[in-house]
Amino acid sequence: xxxxxxxxxxxxxxxxxxxxxxxxxxxxxxxxxxxxxxxxxxxxxxxxxxxxxxxxxxxxxxxxxxxxxxxxxxxxxxxxxxxxxxxxxxxxxxxxxxxxxxxxxxxxxxxxxxxxxxxxxxxxxxxxxxxxxxxxxxxxxxxxxxxxxxxxxxxxxxxxxxxxxxxxxxxxxxxxxxxxxxxxxxxxxxxxxxxxxxxxxxxxxxxxxxxxxxxxxxxxxxxxxxxxxxxxxxxxxxxxxxxxxxxxxxxxxxxxxxxxxxxxxxxxxxxxxxxxxxxxxxxxxxxxxxxxxxxxxxxxxxxxxx
Ligand SMILES: Nc1ncnc2c1ncn2[C@@H]1O[C@H](COP(=O)(O)OP(=O)(O)OP(=O)(O)O)[C@@H](O)[C@H]1O
Ligand SMILES: [Mg+2]
Numbered sequence: 001x002x003x004x005x006x007x008x009x010x011x012x013x014x015x016x017x018x019x020x021x022x023x024x025x026x027x028x029x030x031x032x033x034x035x036x037x038x039x040x041x042x043x044x045x046x047x048x049x050x051x052x053x054x055x056x057x058x059x060x061x062x063x064x065x066x067x068x069x070x071x072x073x074x075x076x077x078x079x080x081x082x083x084x085x086x087x088x089x090x091x092x093x094x095x096x097x098x099x100x101x102x103x104x105x106x107x108x109x110x111x112x113x114x115x116x117x118x119x120x121x122x123x124x125x126x127x128x129x130x131x132x133x134x135x136x137x138x139x140x141x142x143x144x145x146x147x148x149x150x151x152x153x154x155x156x157x158x159x160x161x162x163x164x165x166x167x168x169x170x171x172x173x174x175x176x177x178x179x180x181x182x183x184x185x186x187x188x189x190x191x192x193x194x195x196x197x198x199x200x201x202x203x204x205x206x207x208x209x210x211x212x213x214x215x216x217x218x219x220x221x222x223x224x225x226x227x228x229x230x231x232x233x234x235x236x237x238x239x240x241x242x243x244x245x246x247x248x249x250x251x252x253x254x255x256x257x258x259x260x261x262x263x264x265x266x267x268x269x270x271x272x273x274x275x276x277x278x279x280x281x282x283x284x285x286x287x288x289x290x291x292x293x294x295x296x297x298x299x300x301x302x303x304x305x306x
Pocket of ligand 2: 046085
């Protein structure tokens with residue numbers, strides 16, 4: 001049976017004596033957003049370029065819908081839209097000229113190019129004049145132009161290297177919304193150093209360190225694992241009342257009440273779902289979750305634990 005999506009098998013990539021990827025394997029089958037994180041030099045760009053056929057692996061392979069990715073496999077290349085970390089723009093052209101040239105390079109017939117360019121410009125929300133020369137575009141304007149250019153050929157799979165970096169919060173939110181929209185019916189794999197959003201955005205997170213995949217999991221599992229078994233609750237009920245209830249449970253200890261949050265810790269092996277069910281039956285709980293004070297701290301813990 002044909003496998004749908006991306007399948008990476010035992011991928012190695014060496015640059016002379018540098019082992020940038022040391023046997024990375026994972027599969028992504030369903031549409032959605034998938035985050036790739038890891039320290040500088042971990043191998044993220046190398047991995048994304050191998051998936052997009054811009055680099056040839058030293059060994060191992062990447063398959064898209066069971067078809068091996070290679071620079072010569074144009075059928076599979078057409079399925080991918082790759083947004084590079086460093087700009088792939090032609091500085092002297094206008095934004096519109098750039099999109100028309102890219103449309104030509106993707107083999108879009110001349111008579112369709114105008115409409116196609118308009119569609120992607122509208123979709124990504126480019127509002128600056130289309131005759132503006134690329135050299136004079138701001139970082140945010142460039143990112144939108146690049147984004148538009150990788151959508152011209154309707155790729156099934158999007159590979160985005162640092163699509164959110166260097167943007168102000170408004171543009172970041174704008175690009176995030178685009179990524180979410182696109183991920184409704186496509187696989188979108190993106191690398192980022194911006195940890196704040198990925199926990200709520202991604203179906204799964206991949207952590208690379210020194211060329212190896214050290215963690216692959218759902219965001220909530222990573223958060224729970226890294227929270228040291230401590231959890232928070234906010235509630236309309238007087239938190240002191242919930243504290244009294246928890247104090248009487250075995251293997252549970254209340255850490256503190258901070259403003260509107262009650263923090264508690266459970267012994268390992270105690271199922272958190274049972275505890276939460278018990279609290280919800282008795283009290284009016286507004287929210288609860290693993291108590292993760294600092295996302296950067298989680299990242300540091302993940303990459304220094306290996
Ligand atoms: N073309 C190349 N020639 C030689 N070494 C390279 C080349 N490309 C990448 N490397 C090396 O491979 C390793 C992984 O680099 P890569 O760019 O994939 O990391 P990254 O995770 O994307 O880092 P960053 O977060 O800084 O973008 C680094 O040691 C880097 O120096
Ligand atoms: Mg990189």
